[in-house]
Amino acid sequence: MPGFSGERFVRLLLLSLCLPGGSPADLPMTTQDASQTQGNLLTQMPTGLNESSPEPMMTTRVVNRQTRESVSDHSPVGHSVSTPGPDLTTQDFKQAVEEKASNFTDLVYEVLLSGVSGTPVEKNITLDSPAKVELSCSLANKYPHLKIVQVAWKKGNETIKHINKTENSWSIQLTVTDENELGSYSCTLKGEEEFKAVFHLQVPKIEGKEKPIISYEGDTVVMICKSSNYTPITWTWYLTNGSEQIAINDSLLSDKYVIDRVPANTTHLKILKLTKKDDGAYWCEAVFKLGKSKGKLKLKVLTFLVPLKPFLAILAEVIILVAIVFLYEVYSKKKEKHAEYEKEFEQVEQLKSEESNGVESSSTRHRKV
Amino acid sequence: MSHQVPSDLGYVPPDGGWGWAVVFGASISVGFAYTFPKAFTIYFKELQAVYSISYSQIAWITSIMCATTYGGGPISSILVNRYGSRPVVMFGGLLCGIGMVSAAFCTSILQLYICVGFITGFGLALNLQPSVIIIGKYFLKRRPIANGLAMAGSPVMLCTLAPLNQFLFDNFGWRGSFLILGAILLNCCVAGALFRPIGAAKRSVKNQTTEKGKEAPKEEVTRMSMEMSNPTYAPAETRTEEEEEKDCCEKINQYLDFSLFKHRGFLIYLIGNVLMFLGFFAPIVFLAPYAKHIGIDEYSAAFLLSILAIVDMIARPTTGIIANSKWVRPKIQYFFSFSIAFNGTCHLLCPLASGYTGLVVYSIFFGLAFGMVCAMLFETLMDLVGAARFTSAVGLVTIAECCTILLGPPIGGTLIDTFGDYKYMFIKCGAVMVLAGTFLFIMNYYNYRMLAKEEKERKAKEEDPKIVRTENEGRSNWKKETLQDGPELEPLRDEREGLKTEVNGTNEV
Numbered sequence: 001m002p003g004f005s006g007e008r009f010v011r012l013l014l015l016s017l018c019l020p021g022g023s024p025a026d027l028p029m030t031t032q033d034a035s036q037t038q039g040n041l042l043t044q045m046p047t048g049l050n051e052s053s054p055e056p057m058m059t060t061r062v063v064n065r066q067t068r069e070s071v072s073d074h075s076p077v078g079h080s081v082s083t084p085g086p087d088l089t090t091q092d093f094k095q096a097v098e099e100k101a102s103n104f105t106d107l108v109y110e111v112l113l114s115g116v117s118g119t120p121v122e123k124n125i126t127l128d129s130p131a132k133v134e135l136s137c138s139l140a141n142k143y144p145h146l147k148i149v150q151v152a153w154k155k156g157n158e159t160i161k162h163i164n165k166t167e168n169s170w171s172i173q174l175t176v177t178d179e180n181e182l183g184s185y186s187c188t189l190k191g192e193e194e195f196k197a198v199f200h201l202q203v204p205k206i207e208g209k210e211k212p213i214i215s216y217e218g219d220t221v222v223m224i225c226k227s228s229n230y231t232p233i234t235w236t237w238y239l240t241n242g243s244e245q246i247a248i249n250d251s252l253l254s255d256k257y258v259i260d261r262v263p264a265n266t267t268h269l270k271i272l273k274l275t276k277k278d279d280g281a282y283w284c285e286a287v288f289k290l291g292k293s294k295g296k297l298k299l300k301v302l303t304f305l306v307p308l309k310p311f312l313a314i315l316a317e318v319i320i321l322v323a324i325v326f327l328y329e330v331y332s333k334k335k336e337k338h339a340e341y342e343k344e345f346e347q348v349e350q351l352k353s354e355e356s357n358g359v360e361s362s363s364t365r366h367r368k369v
Numbered sequence: 370m371s372h373q374v375p376s377d378l379g380y381v382p383p384d385g386g387w388g389w390a391v392v393f394g395a396s397i398s399v400g401f402a403y404t405f406p407k408a409f410t411i412y413f414k415e416l417q418a419v420y421s422i423s424y425s426q427i428a429w430i431t432s433i434m435c436a437t438t439y440g441g442g443p444i445s446s447i448l449v450n451r452y453g454s455r456p457v458v459m460f461g462g463l464l465c466g467i468g469m470v471s472a473a474f475c476t477s478i479l480q481l482y483i484c485v486g487f488i489t490g491f492g493l494a495l496n497l498q499p500s501v502i503i504i505g506k507y508f509l510k511r512r513p514i515a516n517g518l519a520m521a522g523s524p525v526m527l528c529t530l531a532p533l534n535q536f537l538f539d540n541f542g543w544r545g546s547f548l549i550l551g552a553i554l555l556n557c558c559v560a561g562a563l564f565r566p567i568g569a570a571k572r573s574v575k576n577q578t579t580e581k582g583k584e585a586p587k588e589e590v591t592r593m594s595m596e597m598s599n600p601t602y603a604p605a606e607t608r609t610e611e612e613e614e615k616d617c618c619e620k621i622n623q624y625l626d627f628s629l630f631k632h633r634g635f636l637i638y639l640i641g642n643v644l645m646f647l648g649f650f651a652p653i654v655f656l657a658p659y660a661k662h663i664g665i666d667e668y669s670a671a672f673l674l675s676i677l678a679i680v681d682m683i684a685r686p687t688t689g690i691i692a693n694s695k696w697v698r699p700k701i702q703y704f705f706s707f708s709i710a711f712n713g714t715c716h717l718l719c720p721l722a723s724g725y726t727g728l729v730v731y732s733i734f735f736g737l738a739f740g741m742v743c744a745m746l747f748e749t750l751m752d753l754v755g756a757a758r759f760t761s762a763v764g765l766v767t768i769a770e771c772c773t774i775l776l777g778p779p780i781g782g783t784l785i786d787t788f789g790d791y792k793y794m795f796i797k798c799g800a801v802m803v804l805a806g807t808f809l810f811i812m813n814y815y816n817y818r819m820l821a822k823e824e825k826e827r828k829a830k831e832e833d834p835k836i837v838r839t840e841n842e843g844r845s846n847w848k849k850e851t852l853q854d855g856p857e858l859e860p861l862r863d864e865r866e867g868l869k870t871e872v873n874g875t876n877e878v
Binding site for chain 1: 418419421470539540541542544545546548549551552553555556558559562563565
């Protein structure tokens with residue numbers, strides 16, 4: 001069957017969240033979806049240290065309609081990064097690209113605000129690697145008459161000063177390099193009415209499993225964590241001991257735990273020789289450049305007595321039913337035989353009386369066949 | 370065939386009474402046999418993870434299971450011919466249970482192949498064939514209804530097994546589920562217990578002993594008179610020689626009637642069905658993936674299959690009732706060919722269905738057609754070869770169908786992969802089935818004509834005063850082939866042969 005993986009390719013995503021408002025085609029935006037990062041990712045998440053990345057480890061390969069080659073310098077990864085000089089036009093934004101040392105992608109997210117004031121529009125943005133992000137709030141063309149007196153961009157409670165304004169939109173530019181820059185950014189347009197939009201910048205979420213994984217004592221269990229769209233740098237597994245989370249060191253306890261990290265966006269934790277103590281919650285943590293993300297999995301270890309009870313119950317039911325069927329058959333056969341005996345008896349009597357009268361009545365018996 | 374199908378069983382089936390209990394048992398057995406492989410696929414993901422194997426390796430389990438279920442047909446037939454339905458089904462249920470319980474303790478995929486694939490598959494084979502066979506022994510006039518009801522067990526079981534499997538898996542993991550499934554499969558033994566052996570043997574045992582007592586002296590008298598009338602003793606000798614020869618072939622045929630391959634109706638059925646199964650199962654396998662392919666979400670795609678199952682459930686008994694009506698029953702073969710062709714047309718029109726509503730409509734019609742074909746699958750075979758020889762016929766047919774059943778979905782899959790489009794698979798399935806339907810229609814028309822001709826000849830012979838026949842004789846001569854009776858009818862057969870030698874010494878059947 002053909003694997004339909006259209007999601008893997010980058011596409012133009014329209015983020016107009018306005019309802020009665022302008023047509024979606026007004027302001028096309030691009031967003032990066034499913035950038036496939038490959039290669040040996042040696043650096044840990046950027047913590048602001050001036051770690052120079054020696055080699056072009058990260059190649060962001062993105063298939064896209066409009067690709068732009070960026071010529072970038074070999075600058076150390078850290079806070080100060082030279083941007084590849086993007087031309088940011090409000091109309092169309094392209095993305096990155098094939099790059100050498102600068103691991104930046106340019107992203108623009110825009111929200112079109114509609115006339116519904118009161119409830120803020122929320123937008124979740126997932127980032128797994130450092131990027132330059134432009135967030136903009138704009139009014140639908142339908143409402144030019146609404147005079148916006150004041151526009152405020154905030155991160156949490158902190159106001160952001162530098163706002164780019166165009167005809168109908170207000171935007172800010174952010175350079176996200178580490179987890180400090182993630183969070184919730186809100187724009188508030190105050191005029192006659194107040195419009196608010198909130199952008200949540202976060203690392204990709206790892207989904208655990210809602211239902212517990214069931215296994216048995218002495219058995220082996222494999223727990224899987226996947227990160228479908230974003231490939232993490234590495235994975236770590238934790239088990240819960242009381243209220244703490246302890247990292248699982250598979251090289252130390254190699255006859256108990258085996259961790260498989262290939263391919264990079266999936267990880268397997270194999271636990272051998274299960275005991276009751278292994279019961280509990282496990283966490284798989286994906287490490288991205290911009291932070292970590294955890295998924296929860298639950299393991300339940302049962303003894304074989306647990307399924308044995310229903311098994312024995314059903315077995316008993318089967319035996320009882322078979323016995324009932326056979327007993328009923330024996331009973332009904334007895335009844336039939338009894339009835340036949342009576343009939344035979346009657347017939348013999350009849351024959352006797354008829355023979356004594358000289359009448360052949362063997363025809364009745366033949367008819368029985 | 371006329372509506373008054375002469376029963377070559379040698380007795381009149383009850384057409385009711387305990388027969389309905391037998392139908393109930395048969396529906397359970399048939400249900401397990403057909404739906405267990407399908408419902409088993411829920412465990413694939415988990416097993417894949419635990420044993421670190423690919424999907425195609427794990428899919429071998431169900432392939433082996435299906436292959437053994439269909440391929441074990443002849444062995445099933447032989448055993449039923451020898452021991453009757455009841456012990457075989459009970460043994461089959463036991464085997465299934467053992468297979469699944471041992472699968473719960475497996476430590477490698479190879480062991481799973483053996484336990485789940487072979488052992489359970491073979492147990493299901495020992496369930497499927499005898500269940501269908503015994504319906505033919507209990508019903509004659511209402512046989513299509515009985516068949517329809519028994520086959521209706523399949524969708525009912527599917528609707529219950531699938532969620533049950535999910536529930537078991539969520540609560541007990543895969544090992545515990547296998548253990549409990551083993552116990553559930555033991556319920557086939559209960560179904561088997563319901564299959565009371567039938568035959569006039571039971572009732573006529575008493576009569577027979579007394580009658581034989583009466584006829585033995587008669588027999589001797591006639592024989593002596595024949596000897597006297599014939600100067601040479603040759604007839605008796607040739608008779609014994611012929612009997613010896615026949616014993617050898619008869620012995621083989623007693624277990625598995627290979628002489629069926631000379632039977633015109635059987636061959637027609639075999640070729641038509643083998644062709645049909647090439648395109649029968651593939652659309653079901655690919656319906657959900659096709660729905661997802663055209664953009665429908667997973668739950669709605671699964672819902673399509675539920676619609677199919679529900680329509681199927683209703684269609685099967687309904688088809689049985691329709692097939693039993695006096696207009697359809699005499700020409701039931703045409704009805705069968707029509708439903709196959711209808712099924713094929715559904716598939717051919719499927720690519721035209723666009724969007725979810727189109728697929729829902731397709732599912733409804735497909736469910737209807739699928740149910741119609743399945744309900745009459747074994748009824749038509751019984752109708753062609755007669756209930757007595759059905760035992761061997763079903764075994765031979767299932768092993769022949771085995772190949773195409775297994776080939777159908779992979780061929781469909783290859784078509785999809787090569788062209789990247791599902792419509793070629795639907796076209797192929799539809800074309801194959803329409804072809805099979807047309808073939809069956811034409812050949813059955815020919816067969817009906819030949820049967821009518823033979824009937825005329827038989828009636829002409831009957832007028833012949835030279836040969837005196839009893840009622841039984843007429844029926845047994847009609848087919849002009851050896852009749853195979855199950856062991857429950859052996860006493861009856863001896864009785865009949867006794868009558869034959871008594872009345873008609875030289876005429877060998």
